[in-house]
Amino acid sequence: MIKRAFSGGLRSLAVSALAGLLVLASATAQAQEPLKEIRIAVPDLSATTTHSGGGVVDVLRDQQILEKAFAADGIKVEWVFFKGAGPAVNEALANGQVDLAYLGDLAAIIGKANGLDTRLLSATIRDIRLYLGVTPGTQVKTLADLKGKKVAIFRGTAYQLSFAAALASQGLKERDLQVINLDFSAATAALAAKQIDATWAGSNLISLQQRGLAELPLNTDDLGGVGSVQAMLVGAGAFVDEHPQVVARLLKAQQQAVSWLRDEANKEAYVSLVAGLSGYPRRQLQSDLENTRVERMFDPHLDADYLARLQAGVDLASEQRLIRKGFKVADWVEPRFLDEALRPEPVAQAGR
Incomplete structure (x- = not known):
C-alpha cells in the first residue's frame, strides 16, 4: 500500500514537473515571438478629419521614416490619434493598447504620478508658446x-x-x-x-x-517663458524592457525628422505640412513660428535645463493638487537610447 502510494506520488510529481516545463516553454516561445507592430499614441491637434500631432510626429508620418526603418523586419507602425488628448492617451497606456506616446508635459506627469510605468525617452518640443x-x-x-x-x-x-x-x-x-x-x-x-x-x-x-x-x-x-510647454516621447516600461533594440532603432530613425525640423531652411515647408494636416491657416502657423528658433524648439536632448523645467512642472502639479504625489524626474528619464541615437557615426578612415 505504501509502495503504491509512493509510486503514485512520484508519478504525480513527474506530471507536475512536465506541466511546469511545458508552461515555461510556452512562455519562452511567446517572449521570443517576433514583434509585429509598434503602436504609437498621439493627441490629435487637427481641426479637420485628417490627423496632426505637430512637430516631429507630422514629419515622421509624412516622410514615412519609421515605416521605412522597420519594413525589412515586417514590423508595422500604427499611429493612434486621440481627440481626447493626454487623458485618453494615458488610458490607452494603462490598458496596454499602445507602446509609445508623444505627449505634452502635464499628461505625461499625471500618468507617471498615477503609477503608469513609463520611461522618458526623448524631448520633442520645448518652450511651446501659449x-x-x-x-x-x-x-x-x-x-x-x-x-x-x-x-x-x-x-x-x-x-x-x-x-x-x-x-x-x-x-x-x-x-x-x-x-x-x-x-x-x-x-x-x-x-x-x-x-x-x-x-x-x-x-x-x-x-x-x-x-x-x-x-x-x-x-x-x-x-519670461513661464508657462511654456515641454513635449516628449515616453515608452511603456514593459515595451522598453522587452524590445530595447527596437526602441534604440526608433530613436535613431526619429533623428532624421529632428534634423529636418531643426534646419531653418525647412521652416516654410514645415508650416505647409502642418497647415495641410491640421486644417489651421498657414498664416496662423507662420505667425506663431515667426520669432522662434526651430533649432532650439525641436532640440531632442534631455539636458539639465529641459529636465529642470519638467521637475518644476512636477512640483507645481503637486502643489496645485493636479497630482497626488510628486516624483523625481531623474528617476523617470531613460537616456541611453537617445544618447546612442545622438552619438556621431564613426568616420571611416581612408586606406593607406
Whole structure:
C-alpha cells in the first residue's frame, strides 16, 4: 500500500514537473515571438478629419521614416490619434493598447504620478508658446484682469499646467476665476461665440485674432517663458524592457525628422505640412513660428535645463493638487537610447 502510494506520488510529481516545463516553454516561445507592430499614441491637434500631432510626429508620418526603418523586419507602425488628448492617451497606456506616446508635459506627469510605468525617452518640443485669448472688448489686459471671469481650460492637458504656472507667477490661482473644462475645439468655438470671457491655448487663437474674433493681450513670452510647454516621447516600461533594440532603432530613425525640423531652411515647408494636416491657416502657423528658433524648439536632448523645467512642472502639479504625489524626474528619464541615437557615426578612415 505504501509502495503504491509512493509510486503514485512520484508519478504525480513527474506530471507536475512536465506541466511546469511545458508552461515555461510556452512562455519562452511567446517572449521570443517576433514583434509585429509598434503602436504609437498621439493627441490629435487637427481641426479637420485628417490627423496632426505637430512637430516631429507630422514629419515622421509624412516622410514615412519609421515605416521605412522597420519594413525589412515586417514590423508595422500604427499611429493612434486621440481627440481626447493626454487623458485618453494615458488610458490607452494603462490598458496596454499602445507602446509609445508623444505627449505634452502635464499628461505625461499625471500618468507617471498615477503609477503608469513609463520611461522618458526623448524631448520633442520645448518652450511651446501659449496665449491668453479674450473676447474683444472685455478690457482684459493682464492675468489679474481675469478675476471672476469665465475662462475655459482643457483639464488634464499641458495647457492646464501652463495656465497654473502663469497664474502662480502673478500670485493667482484657479479659484480666483470661473474655470470651466472645454477641449481645444469647444473652447475656441465658445470664445468666438462670446460664451466665455477667455481661454488659454495655443496658436489656434491667432486665427481668431486675425478674423477679429479674439484679442491676444499676452503670451508665455511676455511672462519670461513661464508657462511654456515641454513635449516628449515616453515608452511603456514593459515595451522598453522587452524590445530595447527596437526602441534604440526608433530613436535613431526619429533623428532624421529632428534634423529636418531643426534646419531653418525647412521652416516654410514645415508650416505647409502642418497647415495641410491640421486644417489651421498657414498664416496662423507662420505667425506663431515667426520669432522662434526651430533649432532650439525641436532640440531632442534631455539636458539639465529641459529636465529642470519638467521637475518644476512636477512640483507645481503637486502643489496645485493636479497630482497626488510628486516624483523625481531623474528617476523617470531613460537616456541611453537617445544618447546612442545622438552619438556621431564613426568616420571611416581612408586606406593607406
